[in-house]
Amino acid sequence: MPDGSRLADRRALITGASRGIGREIAAAMRAQGAACALLMRETPDPPSAESIVVRADVADAEAVVGAVTEAADRLGGLDAVVCAAGVDCAWAPTGEMQLAEWDRTISVNLSGTFYVCRAALPHLVAAGGGAIVNVTSVAGLRAWPDDVAYNASKAGVELLTRTIAVEYGGRGVRANCVAPGVIDAGMTDAVTQPDERARLVAQHPLGRLGRAEEVAESVVWLLSGASGFTTGTTLVVDGGFLA
Numbered sequence: 382m383p384d385g386s387r388l389a390d391r392r393a394l395i396t397g398a399s400r401g402i403g404r405e406i407a408a409a410m411r412a413q414g415a416a417c418a419l420l421m422r423e424t425p426d427p428p429s430a431e432s433i434v435v436r437a438d439v440a441d442a443e444a445v446v447g448a449v450t451e452a453a454d455r456l457g458g459l460d461a462v463v464c465a466a467g468v469d470c471a472w473a474p475t476g477e478m479q480l481a482e483w484d485r486t487i488s489v490n491l492s493g494t495f496y497v498c499r500a501a502l503p504h505l506v507a508a509g510g511g512a513i514v515n516v517t518s519v520a521g522l523r524a525w526p527d528d529v530a531y532n533a534s535k536a537g538v539e540l541l542t543r544t545i546a547v548e549y550g551g552r553g554v555r556a557n558c559v560a561p562g563v564i565d566a567g568m569t570d571a572v573t574q575p576d577e578r579a580r581l582v583a584q585h586p587l588g589r590l591g592r593a594e595e596v597a598e599s600v601v602w603l604l605s606g607a608s609g610f611t612t613g614t615t616l617v618v619d620g621g622f623l624a
Contacts, residue, residue, distance in 0.1 A: 510553020
């Protein structure tokens with residue numbers, strides 16, 4: 382399929398598209414021909430007039446059902462889902478982690494992804510199949526000290542995604558994860574000290590942090606027909622961090 386039309390005729394729901402990696406994913410999907418609905422908690426500045434915006438906090442199960450239904454109705458169905466919404470709590474050793482920080486991180490990252498997938502799956506099945514891509518992290522594959530809630534939430538999304546792949550493959554639904562390394566967007570905006578950035582760069586054999594568009598391109602591939610025999614797996618985009 383020619384570049385610029387890899388997602389032609391796809392009707393996609395995307396969470397976390399207001400900033401960082403999620404925003405870049407939405408832009409890349411639109412550029413490849415997808416009709417997009419962006420599920421957002423708040424939209425002070427909509428990313429694109431070409432996209433539908435539906436409002437919900439992904440941690441609110443009832444609101445998610447309404448937003449996913451609205452998106453499917455306005456798009457005429459769903460063929461693709463990308464869950465990129467995520468938060469990272471205040472860092473602390475496990476024994477000192479505040480329960481409120483744990484609860485919010487799990488609610489958004491793990492439960493929120495489950496709520497969206499759960500609400501979207503009937504629409505994907507009704508469309509004759511489709512693809513789900515959940516954005517996880519290398520933190521779900523290797524523990525970061527003092528970040529237990531984020532680590533656990535992303536590891537949970539890995540198994541959630543594989544379970545969906547096993548359960549729904551026979552109904553034409555593929556489910557995969559993309560696990561970014563340290564990407565120079567979104568959550569890393571707070572890393573401003575040169576020595577801290579240098580330490581992060583040094584952990585990547587490619588000698589730099591990743592770019593959001595590199596993650597977005599991986600998501601586009603997993604949603605496209607080019608990955609038609611790929612399901613239940615994780616595409617690691619980490620510059621060699623886990624190597």
